[in-house]
Amino acid sequence: MIIEKNDEITLSENNGRVFIAINNNGYNLKKFDELTRKHTRLKVSNFLALKKALENKSHDPIEIGSWIESMELVISEDKMEALLTIYESQTYIQENLAEIHTNIQKVLQEQRIIYGHRPIDLLTIKTGKTYIVAKGLSPQKGEDAKVIYLEQAEKKPVVKEDGNTDFFDMNFIVEIKEGSWLGEKTPPQKGVDGMNIFGEMVPAEPGDDTPLKYDTKSAYEVEENGAIVLRSKTNGIIGEVNGVLSVQKHLVIDGDVGLETGNLTFDGSILVKGTVMAGYSVIASGDVSIEGKEGVNAAELIKSTEGDVFIKGGIFGRGVTIVEAYKNIYIKHANECTLEAKEDIHIGFYTLGSSIAANKILLDERKGKIIGGKTIAVNSITAAYSGNSLERKTELIVQGIDRKILTEKAKVKAEEMMKLQEEMSKLNGQISQFSQMKNAMTVQQIAVFEQTKQKYNQLQTEIKGIDAEIQRILKTLRQPNDCYIHITKEANAGTLIQIGYKSSVLSSSTKGKFKIENGELNV
Numbered sequence: 001m002i003i004e005k006n007d008e009i010t011l012s013e014n015n016g017r018v019f020i021a022i023n024n025n026g027y028n029l030k031k032f033d034e035l036t037r038k039h040t041r042l043k044v045s046n047f048l049a050l051k052k053a054l055e056n057k058s059h060d061p062i063e064i065g066s067w068i069e070s071m072e073l074v075i076s077e078d079k080m081e082a083l084l085t086i087y088e089s090q091t092y093i094q095e096n097l098a099e100i101h102t103n104i105q106k107v108l109q110e111q112r113i114i115y116g117h118r119p120i121d122l123l124t125i126k127t128g129k130t131y132i133v134a135k136g137l138s139p140q141k142g143e144d145a146k147v148i149y150l151e152q153a154e155k156k157p158v159v160k161e162d163g164n165t166d167f168f169d170m171n172f173i174v175e176i177k178e179g180s181w182l183g184e185k186t187p188p189q190k191g192v193d194g195m196n197i198f199g200e201m202v203p204a205e206p207g208d209d210t211p212l213k214y215d216t217k218s219a220y221e222v223e224e225n226g227a228i229v230l231r232s233k234t235n236g237i238i239g240e241v242n243g244v245l246s247v248q249k250h251l252v253i254d255g256d257v258g259l260e261t262g263n264l265t266f267d268g269s270i271l272v273k274g275t276v277m278a279g280y281s282v283i284a285s286g287d288v289s290i291e292g293k294e295g296v297n298a299a300e301l302i303k304s305t306e307g308d309v310f311i312k313g314g315i316f317g318r319g320v321t322i323v324e325a326y327k328n329i330y331i332k333h334a335n336e337c338t339l340e341a342k343e344d345i346h347i348g349f350y351t352l353g354s355s356i357a358a359n360k361i362l363l364d365e366r367k368g369k370i371i372g373g374k375t376i377a378v379n380s381i382t383a384a385y386s387g388n389s390l391e392r393k394t395e396l397i398v399q400g401i402d403r404k405i406l407t408e409k410a411k412v413k414a415e416e417m418m419k420l421q422e423e424m425s426k427l428n429g430q431i432s433q434f435s436q437m438k439n440a441m442t443v444q445q446i447a448v449f450e451q452t453k454q455k456y457n458q459l460q461t462e463i464k465g466i467d468a469e470i471q472r473i474l475k476t477l478r479q480p481n482d483c484y485i486h487i488t489k490e491a492n493a494g495t496l497i498q499i500g501y502k503s504s505v506l507s508s509s510t511k512g513k514f515k516i517e518n519g520e521l522n523v
């Protein structure tokens with residue numbers, strides 16, 4: 001086929017291959033460039049041959065490229081789009097609109113594209129530009145599962161004023177009855193199927209599932225009205241251990257802890273409606289709440305190994321009372337006692353002659369007082385007043401975060417947990433083997449089986465404790481390195497202000513937020 005023939009050149013095509021022969025010595029590359037704009041289907045792939053033909057004025061046909069199809073249809077890998085490129089010149093397209101339209105429909109038909117045809121405006125079409133001529137219907141992913149839980153008590157102290165009487169009160173515990181609703185999950189929904197350009201159904205993904213996180217020993221799942229409902233297996237109080245919802249055992253003492261009850265140690269939470277008498281102790285794995293308005297007087301020890309401690313009426317410790325919490329302590333006032341918490345300590349009104357240690361120590365910014373004793377925090381101390389007009393020695397110390405030591409500690413704990421998990425995995429295999437031969441075991445084998453299960457449960461408890469400690473370290477590391485002591489009203493003379501290794505004893509009254517600035521304490 002002759003593409004172009006004149007006095008200067010002959011441009012021909014044979015089986016898709018394009019040849020050029022030079023008829024006139026005056027033909028050059030610039031003129032050939034003009035020719036390519038006219039014949040847009042010409043694709044030069046051998047430029048050296050073209051250059052040689054022009055330089056040597058070759059009268060013999062020389063192959064320089066190919067004659068591409070009038071249009072090209074490309075189908076996307078996901079079969080959701082058909083992309084068309086027309087290589088005819090603008091002039092040819094405008095002069096042959098009906099033919100171009102027919103050819104487009106023919107190409108679509110040949111490729112069996114039957115869905116999602118999209119018309120293109122041939123009057124504005126550009127040579128060599130790609131257009132979407134068919135588009136499938138994308139599937140719609142289903143809605144994700146939705147999970148809600150019973151809200152736990154917000155352990156946030158509130159100081160109120162009612163006439164001349166001050167109250168330090170909290171909604172500390174949410175009691176649960178057997179069968180109570182604890183939460184529910186709406187299952188993930190099916191999606192809406194789509195269709196590709198060949199008319200084939202494209203399955204939709206269902207929504208993502210989310211498990212209900214709960215302690216299987218204290219709660220169970222049941223299907224109700226299309227939802228997965230979480231209900232309590234027992235009476236108790238709602239709690240959370242390592243991010244898992246649980247109903248914890250709950251011991252209620254209607255009166256005081258004293259001669260009638262003896263010292264209390266309980267695996268769960270304890271609510272004492274009275275007080276803890278002098279010399280007696282309360283130790284619980286869960287939360288401890290002492291609700292007597294008169295507070296605690298010279299009790300020996302009040303301790304939560306996994307939760308919080310709340311003492312509504314405050315403490316008169318007489319130098320003997322110790323309060324320890326794995327998480328937080330909430331107390332009305334602290335008088336000559338020791339308070340230690342791994343998280344924060346909230347004090348309503350004052351602390352007098354006490355030893356206090358926590359991550360953050362917070363007193364009421366309007367009238368909270370720290371008088372005497374030693375108050376040590378990792379992150380910050382906040383109060384309205386420190387010391388008194390008699391210049392009583394009052395030590396306020398913020399140690400700061402040693403990130404290097406904490407990071408190393410987290411690493412050691414993680415390695416320890418991995419070893420325990422490996423041991424636990426081996427025990428789990430042994431338990432599975434024993435379970436298969438349960439009905440045929442000897443007395444000795446039954447004893448070994450029970451010992452193995454006991455060891456497994458012990459390791460599980462240890463791993464939970466280590467994981468909780470790692471999470472606590474990571475939470476501390478995420479805290480901004482902004483350590484301070486904030487006295488909003490008056491820091492009296494005799495107050496020791498210490499941030500890290502920098503310290504100063506106040507010689508006169510002042511107030512403000514004390515911290516390290518430019519390497520020095522801003523006192």
